[in-house]
Amino acid sequence: MFGPVPGMGSKRMAKTVNFHAGLPGFVSSGHVHAVLGGSPTSVEREVATLEGRGVLRRLRVRGRGEVLIRQDEYEGLVRRSSRLDEDTKGLYLRFLKENPRAGIMSVGTCDEKQGDALVRAGFLTGGTTTRDENASLGGFYGRPEDKASLASIAAASRAASGSIEAVGGVGALQNAGGRGGSSGASRLGRGGVGPEPEYRIAAPGHGSYLKLVSAAVEHLMSLLSRSKYGEMPEYLLRERWDGGIASDDARKMRRARGEFTGVLPWQTKKWREFYGLEFGWVLAEAMGTGRLEVFETGSVGRGVRKLRDD
Known part of the structure; x- marks a missing residue:
């Protein structure tokens, strides 16, 4: 590099x-496609497979797109962080291991003090909602599921067959203005007031x-x-x-x-x-x-x- x-x-x-x-050793998804060449579908399928096995971790930033990083390197960043105590490190590492594909983490996964520490250390971005995230993700680096337009159909073919991304991502119908059958838990937060706040997984130096x-x-x-x-x-x-x-x-x-x-x-x-x-x-x-x-x-x-x- x-x-x-x-x-x-x-x-x-x-x-x-x-x-x-x-x-850290980041690389954008577009860079991977450009270097490997071949079929975009096969490349994305391989990335999705490695992601599911816990070899790669996909990180996203609102309006800027996504990058890939090796999971062991990401976990090493967590372990070496001087801003996190051992309990917070253990909780976050367990969450990463149990959710290899997760890009978000519910605020209920950790207490307020731990969440604040992870945000300050750069491993989470501040509380947001799925609706806010979908509305603000976009631009040139945005993924197909973040754009409700026919222009993204060709790019959507890069998603692994059978994955949620291959059909537009979570909430694709709602983002396009429709009314899907999403569960009340995904639409309503605590008390049924609105979307539940979530943290988005990040890494120090990502921005x-x-x-x-x-x-x-x-x-x-x-x-x-x-x-x-x-x-x-x-x-x-x-x-x-x-x-x-x-x-x-x-x-x-x-x-x-x-x-x-x-x-x-x-x-x-x-x-x-x-x-x-x-x-x-x-x-x-x-x-x-x-x-x-x-x-x-x-x-x-x-x-x-x-x-x-x-």
Whole structure:
């Protein structure tokens, strides 16, 4: 995900290294589809299988989409957290083990003090409701079940056959304006007043990851938009992403001759704002969201073409 850290000032290097170390091993669902290729249905089915076995954990953020993380790494984050006491850790780990597919946790699962501690530690987001969650999830990174429109039918085929997601997700009919036969417990909270508040499962650094990747994709699209027709050779786009820095071999040869041109690597936007995020990672992320495609030019290698802007 990140390239080797180049020479830079001690403060900047410490900030970069700490950012790398503090970011868990997240990967977006779109990125997985772009890297693995093949049938979206088969990829999603495999992800759903691993999720059911407790190998992967799916995390979601309102309006920003979802990411995947290995379950053992996520549990390790919980165990190493200094903000949680042992009782809270044990309760939360038991819930994760018993509910490998769960994306939400009822407020009644833990007491108020434990819930507050998990929120402050970054493992839960503040109390919300299913109706509020469905209304606010969306945007480019939203999943098909969060959008009640025909535009999401093609994307819905990525869900594993037989899963709730394959038919639009929980409450799909209600979200579209209909009246489904959902149980009173799901519609009414304690006392029958309204939807019961719920916590959404998250992870420390989840928001930072989505913010970083979203900004990186926007920057990559802006570089591609500078081309008259919205397309260019992949090597040229890579060079622009790297800030026009020459390749390692060329830089070594110039340095051996005592020559220097251009800017230092750590002065580029790639390192100043994106902490060394690699071009290949951002390209796969943009491909996974459907904003660009890679094609063979037949003359200058692979090319990159913009499909649409958000």
